[in-house]
Amino acid sequence: MDAQVKKAADLDVLVVGAGFSGLYILHELVKRNYKVHLFDDGEGPGGTWDKNHYPGARVDSEVWVYQYTDPALWKDYYFTEKFPGWRELKSYFNYVADKWGIRPYMTFKTRVIGTTFDEANGVWQVRTSDGQSLTARYLVLGMGSTTQPVTPSFPGAETFKGQSYHSARWPRDGVSMKGKRVAVIGTGASGVQIIQEASREAEHLTVYQRTPNLALPMGQEKYTREEYEKLKAMFPPVMERTKQTFAGFAYDLIYKPWNEMSADERQKIMRFNWDQKGFTFWLAAPADLFFDEECNRAHYNFWRDETRKLIKKEHLIEVLAPTEPPHPFGTKRPCLQQWYFDLYNQDNVDLVNLKATPIERITEKGIVSGGKEHEVDIIVYAIGFDTCTGAISAVDIKDARGRTVGDLWKEQSLTYLGKAVPGYPNLLYTYALQSPSAFVNGPTGAELEGDWVVKFIENMDKMGIRRFEASRDAAEAWGKRCHDLGEMSLFVKAKSWYMAANVPGKRPEIQPFIGGQPAYRAALYEELDKGFPNFVLVKKHAEEIAAQ
Ligand code: N01
Numbered sequence: 001m002d003a004q005v006k007k008a009a010d011l012d013v014l015v016v017g018a019g020f021s022g023l024y025i026l027h028e029l030v031k032r033n034y035k036v037h038l039f040d041d042g043e044g045p046g047g048t049w050d051k052n053h054y055p056g057a058r059v060d061s062e063v064w065v066y067q068y069t070d071p072a073l074w075k076d077y078y079f080t081e082k083f084p085g086w087r088e089l090k091s092y093f094n095y096v097a098d099k100w101g102i103r104p105y106m107t108f109k110t111r112v113i114g115t116t117f118d119e120a121n122g123v124w125q126v127r128t129s130d131g132q133s134l135t136a137r138y139l140v141l142g143m144g145s146t147t148q149p150v151t152p153s154f155p156g157a158e159t160f161k162g163q164s165y166h167s168a169r170w171p172r173d174g175v176s177m178k179g180k181r182v183a184v185i186g187t188g189a190s191g192v193q194i195i196q197e198a199s200r201e202a203e204h205l206t207v208y209q210r211t212p213n214l215a216l217p218m219g220q221e222k223y224t225r226e227e228y229e230k231l232k233a234m235f236p237p238v239m240e241r242t243k244q245t246f247a248g249f250a251y252d253l254i255y256k257p258w259n260e261m262s263a264d265e266r267q268k269i270m271r272f273n274w275d276q277k278g279f280t281f282w283l284a285a286p287a288d289l290f291f292d293e294e295c296n297r298a299h300y301n302f303w304r305d306e307t308r309k310l311i312k313k314e315h316l317i318e319v320l321a322p323t324e325p326p327h328p329f330g331t332k333r334p335c336l337q338q339w340y341f342d343l344y345n346q347d348n349v350d351l352v353n354l355k356a357t358p359i360e361r362i363t364e365k366g367i368v369s370g371g372k373e374h375e376v377d378i379i380v381y382a383i384g385f386d387t388c389t390g391a392i393s394a395v396d397i398k399d400a401r402g403r404t405v406g407d408l409w410k411e412q413s414l415t416y417l418g419k420a421v422p423g424y425p426n427l428l429y430t431y432a433l434q435s436p437s438a439f440v441n442g443p444t445g446a447e448l449e450g451d452w453v454v455k456f457i458e459n460m461d462k463m464g465i466r467r468f469e470a471s472r473d474a475a476e477a478w479g480k481r482c483h484d485l486g487e488m489s490l491f492v493k494a495k496s497w498y499m500a501a502n503v504p505g506k507r508p509e510i511q512p513f514i515g516g517q518p519a520y521r522a523a524l525y526e527e528l529d530k531g532f533p534n535f536v537l538v539k540k541h542a543e544e545i546a547a548q
Pocket of ligand 1: 335
C-alpha cells in the first residue's frame with residue numbers, strides 16, 4: 001500500500017452497511033491489514049435483519065444456503081429452523097461479528113450522509129450523522145436493494161389517530177395486536193408474513209390487496225441440535241453448488257426447452273418441484289418459465305389449481321387465485337407462505353380487493369375504499385421499498401460537478417457491472433442497481449461480489465493506481481445488456497419492483513441484472529482478468545511512488 005496516500009487518508013476503505021456484503025468485505029479487508037471501518041445506521045450487524053423485525057419476518061432461503069460458507073462460522077453454529085426468523089438471523093450476525101473479530105471496526109447508529117471526492121488528494125471526504133468527517137481512499141457501499149421504504153402517500157394518512165407503521169420501521173419492542181382491529185395494506189413478501197401473524201393475534205384483520213401474491217408453500221421444518229448437526233454433512237457440497245447455479249440456491253433452472261418436453265415430462269417436473277416446497281417451483285423450473293408464455297401459463301395454472309384447494313370462501317377464490325394470471329408467474333417475486341391462504345377461511349379475516357375498490361383516503365378512524373369507511377386501530381403499510389437505487393440515492397454522494405448518484409440515476413440507470421458509476425471514482429457498491437441483487441440468494445451474492453470488490457482493491461494497490469473510474473461507454477453497454485435481457489424476458493410484463501413500477505414517478509425499466517449468477521460472475525472476472533480495460537486508471541504520482 002502507498003505510505004503517502006495512507007498517511008493522507010484516515011482510512012483505506014470506508015464500508016457502508018452491515019448486512020451480508022458489508023460484513024464479508026470488512027472481514028476480508030481486515031484480514032489483509034487494510035485500514036477499514038464500517039458504518040451502519042442500524043442498531044447492530046444484520047442489515048435487512050437488523051432493520052426488518054415486523055411480526056413473522058423470516059427468510060425465504062433454506063438455512064444451509066442462507067449463511068456464510070466459512071466453516072469457522074457454520075461448524076459450531078446451530079439454527080433451529082429451515083427458514084429462520086429475524087431473531088435467529090440477528091443472533092447469527094452477532095455471532096459472525098464476534099467470531100470474525102470485526103466488531104471493533106464497526107460503528108452503528110451512524111449514517112453516512114454525504115461524500116465528495118477530493119481530486120487533489122485522491123480521497124473521499126465523508127460526513128456522518130454524528131458529525132464526524134473523515135477521509136478514505138475507497139468507498140464501498142453495501143446498503144442493500146430493499147432498504148429505503150416507500151412513504152405512504154394515501155390522502156389523509158397523517159390524520160389517522162390510531163397506530164400506523166411501515167413494515168420496515170416496526171417498533172423494536174414490538175406492537176401488540178391483541179384485541180385490535182388491524183388493516184394491512186400490501187401483499188408482497190413483507191405483507192404476507194405480517195398478515196399471517198396478524199390473523200392469529202388481531203381481533204379482526206382486513207387485508208388490502210392490489211395484486212394477489214402467487215405465494216408458494218414454504219415447507220418449514222424445525223430442528224433439534226442433533227438434527228441440525230446431521231444436516232451439516234451436506235453443507236460443503238451444497239455451499240459449493242450455490243456458487244454455480246442461476247440464483248445461488250442448491251437447485252438450478254432446467255435448461256431443456258419447454259417445447260422439447262412431452263406433456264408427461266412437463267407435468268412430472270411441475271409436480272416434483274411443487275412437492276419439494278420452497279422456491280423450487282420457481283427457481284428449479286424450466287428456464288423457459290421466464291421467456292416462454294406457454295411454459296409460464298402452465299406453471300400459473302398449476303399454482304392456481306393447487307392454491308384454490310386451500311381457499312374455502314367462495315367469493316375469495318377469484319380474488320386470491322384468479323382464473324387469468326395477474327402477471328406472468330414468477331415475474332413478480334412470489335413469497336413462501338405457511339398459512340397464508342388458509343387464514344382467509346377464518347371469520348376474523350376480510351380482504352378488500354383494491355382493483356375493484358381502491359383506497360380513496362385515510363381518515364382519523366380508518367380507511368375509505370369503495371365509498372365505505374373501515375374503522376381500524378392499527379394500519380400496517382407493507383407497501384415496499386424504493387428498490388435497487390433508493391439507499392444509495394439517499395446519500396449525498398457528489399461527483400466533480402456536484403451532482404449526486406441519485407440525480408444521475410433519475411436521468412439514466414448508468415452503472416458498470418452494477419459495481420461502479422462513471423463520474424464517481426474509487427467507489428464500488430454491491431447488491432443494488434444492475435447487479436443481480438435479489439436475483440441471487442443473499443449470502444451467495446455477497447460472497448461473489450465481496451470477493452471481487454476485495455480483489456479489485458488489492459489489484460489497484462498492486463498496480464499503483466490512485467484513481468479508478470468506470471468508463472461511460474462500458475456503462476452504456478452494461479445498461480443495454482441489462483435492458484435487453486429484460487426485454488427478452490416476461491419480466492417486462494409485470495408491474496413489479498424489479499421493473500421499478502412500485503414507486504410512483506420512477507422510470508419503469510428492469511433494475512437488477514437478470515442474467516443469473518454464472519453470467520454475472522463471468523462478466524466480473526473477465527474485467528478483472530483482463531486488467532480492468534473498462535476503467536480509466538490513473539497511476540500514483542512519481543513522488544507518491546518514491547515515498548513508498
Ligand atoms: O414489498 P413489495 P415487500 N396501494 O413491493 C402493495 C424482500 N423481502 O416489502 O403488487 C395499495 O414486494 C403492492 O401492490 P402491487 C423481497 O425481495 C424478502 O413486501 O404493487 N397497495 C404489494 O402488494 C421482496 O420482494 C422477505 O399491486 C400498494 C405491496 O404493497 C422485497 O423485499 C421478506 C400500494 C408491496 O410489495 C419487497 O417486499 C420481505 C398502494 N399505493 C421482503 N403501494 C423474505 O425473504 C404498494 N402496494 C421473506
